[in-house]
Amino acid sequence: MSKNKFKFSKKTLTLLRAIHVYVSMALLMMMIFFAITGITLNHPQWFDGDGVSHTAQASLPSYLTALSTTERAQALPHYVASQFAMDFSNADISEEEISIVQKGPGTYKSLLIDLVEGESYFESIEYGFVAILNDLHKGRNSGLVWSWVLDISAILMLLFSITGALLLIPQQRRMKKSLFYMSVATCSCVAIFFIFTP
Numbered sequence: 001m002s003k004n005k006f007k008f009s010k011k012t013l014t015l016l017r018a019i020h021v022y023v024s025m026a027l028l029m030m031m032i033f034f035a036i037t038g039i040t041l042n043h044p045q046w047f048d049g050d051g052v053s054h055t056a057q058a059s060l061p062s063y064l065t066a067l068s069t070t071e072r073a074q075a076l077p078h079y080v081a082s083q084f085a086m087d088f089s090n091a092d093i094s095e096e097e098i099s100i101v102q103k104g105p106g107t108y109k110s111l112l113i114d115l116v117e118g119e120s121y122f123e124s125i126e127y128g129f130v131a132i133l134n135d136l137h138k139g140r141n142s143g144l145v146w147s148w149v150l151d152i153s154a155i156l157m158l159l160f161s162i163t164g165a166l167l168l169i170p171q172q173r174r175m176k177k178s179l180f181y182m183s184v185a186t187c188s189c190v191a192i193f194f195i196f197t198p
Contacts, residue, residue: 041137051128061079087102098115106128106131
C-alpha cells in the first residue's frame with residue numbers, strides 16, 4: 001500500500017507562494033534594518049555612547065514677562081515650540097517654574113523656565129545616528145505610530161515564516177531536512193543559553 005501524502009490544492013499553493021513572496025519583499029528593508037541594529041545593539045562599545053551635549057541659558061523675552069499670568073500661560077506653548085522645538089503638553093507646571101523633559105529616538109531635551117527670575121535653562125543631547133536606529137529597533141521613545149509599524153512588521157514576519165513552512169509540507173524530503181536543521185539550531189540555542197549564558 002502506498003502511503004498517503006498530504007497535498008495542498010494548486011490554488012492554495014499559489015496563494016501561499018504569493019503571500020510568502022510579496023510579504024518577504026514588503027519586509028525586505030525592515031529585515032535588513034532589524035539585522036543591522038541587532039548587531040549594533042549587541043555591541044554598544046563599538047560606538048560612542050556619550051552623545052553631543054548643548055546647553056543654553058537665556059532670559060525670557062520682555063513681551064512674555066509683561067503679560068499677565070493667564071496671558072503668559074497661553075503664550076508660553078508657542079514660545080517653547082518656536083524657540084526650543086519642544087511640546088508644552090507634557091510640561092510640569094508650578095507657580096514658580098515650568099519644567100519639560102522630551103525624549104526621542106537618540107535624543108534627550110530638558111527645559112526649565114524659572115518664572116520668578118525670568119530665565120530659561122535648556123539642555124539637549126544628541127546620541128548619534130546609531131542610537132536613533134537602536135531606539136527605533138526597540139520602539140523606545142518612538143511614539144504610537146512607530147509602535148504600530150513594529151507590531152505590523154512582527155505580524156508580517158510571522159506570516160512570512162508560517163507560509164514558508166506550509167510550502168514545505170508537500171515536499172517531504174525538504175521538509176525532513178528542514179525540520180532537522182530547525183531542531184539542530186533550536187537545540188543549539190537552548191544549550192548555549194543554559195551552558196554559556198551567565
